[in-house]
Amino acid sequence: MAKDLLFEIGAEEIPAGFMPSILQQLQDLTAQKLQDAHLPFGTVTTYGTPRRVAVLVKDLADQSADISERHKGPSVSIAYDADGNATKAAIGFARGKGLDVADLVVEDGYIFAETTSKGVSAEDIVKEILPQLISGLNFPKSMHWGNLDDKFVRPVRWLVALLDDQVIPVEFATVQSGNVSRGHRFLGESEFVIANPADYVATLEKNFVMVDQNKRREVIKEQLFAIAAEKNADIVWDDDLLEEILYLVEWPTALCGGFEDSYLALPDAAIITPMKDHQRYFPLMSKDGKLLPMFLTVRNGNDKSIEVVQVGNERVLRARLDDAKFFFNEDRKKALIDREEGLTKIVFQEGLGNLADKTKRLLELGRVFGEACELDEDAAVELERATLLAKTDLTTGMVTEFTELQGVMGKEYALLDGESPEVAEAIFEQYLPRFAGDVLPKTDTGKVLSIIDKVDNIVATFSRGLIPTGSQDPYALRRQTIGILNILLESKWNVNLGPIFVAAMNLLNVPADKQAELQGQLEEFFTLRLKNIYLDRQIPHHVIDLLLSNTALSVADAEGLANAVMNNRIDENVELVQAYTRMYNLVKDVTYTGVDESKLVEDAEKALFADATKAAAVSQEAWDNMDYAGVVAVPATLVDSINKFFEDVMVMDKDEVIKANRLQLVRLAYSVIAVIGDVSKLK
Structure with missing residues (x-):
């Protein structure tokens, strides 16, 4: 008779960003362990909230299947002597398989042992694999607590392990498994019994825990869009923000707050960034695309005293916007072009000078790359101006406080200073793409500035011997390299990066006797990234190897x-x-x-x-x-x-x-x- 298995790991609040990976790992690991044990099962579903991760396996067989195996042994000439008697080799082989020599089979000049392993009960298998599910999960950061050696993403506080209504004994970090889970911190019961796995989702909902993250996601979206419709507004949508909020709440209730119209005098980015990145609010816009003095957020609880929660959120946001308003007004006292001296006070990388030095290198690299891609005269002038201003917004109070606004505020301030739209756009585009799937620069000036900025970063870091290895890439050089390649692929500029690397090395004063080795390392690094891009496009390995064997090719070629x-x-x-x-x-x-x-x-x-x-x-x-x-x-x-x-x-x-x-x-x-x-x- 098929059974259901539930395993819930209760912990202190788990970082929201870790949860998607944890749940996927738990699902894959559970399925793999059951398959390895030859225990048939139906579906494997994982659930997660800030305080728990759980896996529910439906239709688990009573026991694993019997396994028949055929083991190849030594050749007949080794297994038997001239008189046909079994040798020590044959006897030892049979004994190792738990058989008598007479049970061995001869075929194609070799001896074979045919064995059958009886199935193991589901209970025994589950007892073995549940502890492996805990230890088999990987996290960006782990913790251990008290004087224990056990590690997990956050301290474990309870375990639920049920095979139908039977508790499976599991121990981790002195915590013993049982059938008792915990509800919402403030709304649900502190402890309650899970009668059986089939009741898990419903029992938790009675205790104000919407444990199914897919249902929780849809509920959040429905609530947000319903409020936006009431306000005749559009949401400044962000899937990543929704995914973060999803794992910050167990019982979601959306609400709308507001702020004074006077703050709308700030650039939109100066309002949206504190909302989204710092407070996890969704901004609202009018139907004609103008930012409204309203926001949406999601409470981890019900609608009791929701007005008090709204006022609290408004007060916190108001303080953030006051900061932004102060920094903006202070920043506007000095034009970007007058901030060049401030770049001398910001270190670029250890031993490689400051941002003023980097700007000088970028000006020269811009000339080299501009000639290589045959940038027209107007674009070359725009590039030089944009390069002079590129890093100046890093000296502003706004970007110092809200680092996510680098380039964004540079564009805003440049426009307010009367710089051309092309120059302002290039200042913003120098950081594109900022993450996987981000947009690429659209203007030629922005493309060149983005490429030379990233080339300088990569060559400078390589020159210090800090080449990414394994998963370690603290300077995000892989992302920047893929960004350069994607820009070149999209632009179709027929530019060979080799001379650009040489120019960058000379500007960074890399010794001549070290340049050939460094050039090889850079080309290998870029080639591997290009290979990954082509693999993602399903181009066969041998075709990629054919093309990339020709090191003289430009990216466009x-x-x-x-x-x-x-x-x-x-x-x-x-x-x-x-x-x-x-x-x-x-x-x-x-x-x-x-x-x-x-x-x-x-x-x-x-x-x-x-x-x-x-x-x-x-x-x-x-x-x-x-x-x-x-x-x-x-x-x-x-x-x-x-x-x-x-x-x-x-x-x-x-x-x-x-x-x-x-x-x-x-x-x-x-x-x-x-x-x-x-x-x-x-x-």
Whole structure:
């Protein structure tokens, strides 16, 4: 008869940001442990609130399935002597499997032992795996408390472990499991009995704990949008904010608060940021897109004395907005351009000067990159001005208090100072993308400023030997690298980053004898990030390896070739791959210096020379025009000539002059695919 399993871990308030990962881990780990134990089950569902994580397994079998296994032993010649008697090898093998020698089976020259393990009761299996579920969870940070060695994300206060109505004994950090859970801190019972797993969700709701996070999410959204509709307003929506609030409350009740209209004189960002990032409020906007003096928030409780809660939230927000108003008014006493001196007081990185020094480097890098991407004169002027102002908002009180507003307030202050919209936008866009899935810069000036700022950050950090390893990346260099690559992929600027790295290293005074090594590290780091981008797009490994084997490619080249190869699929053309692989094996270490046509003897080599010369010209013209589809189409045109050449011509001729000339011919023919990458990667 199928049973249900409930395991609830009650703890002190768990950080909201940790919860999605914890619940996913718990679900995956539970399913994996049951599968490993060969115990059939129905569904595995996880639940979570600030004070608990739980897993509910439906339709758990009474016991695990019997397992029949076939074990391969030594060969017959080793297992039996010349007289057919079992040797020590056979006897030991049988004993190890709990069998008599006579039970062994001979097949295909080997002996086999066939064993059957009887199923184990669900109770015994669950007793074993529940402690493993606790210890198997990983957290960004763990705690241990008292004088205990046990660790968990927060101190564990109770455990519920039920197989139907039977308590499964589990102990963790001196806490013994039972059938007693706890309700909402202020509204529910401090302790109550869970009769059986099937009653878990309903029993908790009676005690003001909406334990199903999916239901809780929908209830929160319904309440928020209902209030917004009453106010004839739109919510400044943020999925991440909803997800955080979701794991801060056990019994959600949305409410609306307000603030004085006078605060609307502040830039919208100066109001929205304190609301969302500091107070976890949803701002409201009018139907025509103007910020309203109202906000929505979610209380962890019912609607009793909701007016008091509203007033408290309004008072806290008012203090935040007063701070913002003060900083804004103080900041406006000095234009951004007059704040350059303040950059000398802000350290960039240890041993690498201050932000004034960084600004000087960015000005020079901007000229180098601007020339490389052929930035027009107007954009170059805008870039220089935006670079001068790029970091000045870091000296303002507003950004010092609300660091999330770097770039945002720079844009606002630049506009108020009378700077051009293009310059102001670039100041904001320098930090884009700020996180995975964020928007990319739209203006050419913003794209360049974003790229050179990130290149300077990455090269500077690498020059200090702080290259990210494993999961450690305190300077977010991986994110910045992916940002650069995505900007280049979107812009299609045909810019090779190698010279930009060299310029950055020179500006950072990296010793000449260290630059080659550092350049290699940077290129490897960027190549791996680009590979990850392509893997996310489901491009096959061997195609990625083909393209990235050509280190001379710009990001635009790699992107163009990636799309062309995926449309043409030369990697699936077996005859083509074989022909060029054969050439690669001959000339992989040969440098092309030219073919002496007068030394071509055989008709097949003369034909290949004519075809390869034409193909190389066609390929080069397509390359010059960034016609990547044309470049990728050329190799197939030579396959017949290549095959005929290898059929009729002895490349490794006894005459060294003829041999060398034929290798040059092969090198010429191979060049039409070498421009794409190393064909050996397709094998």
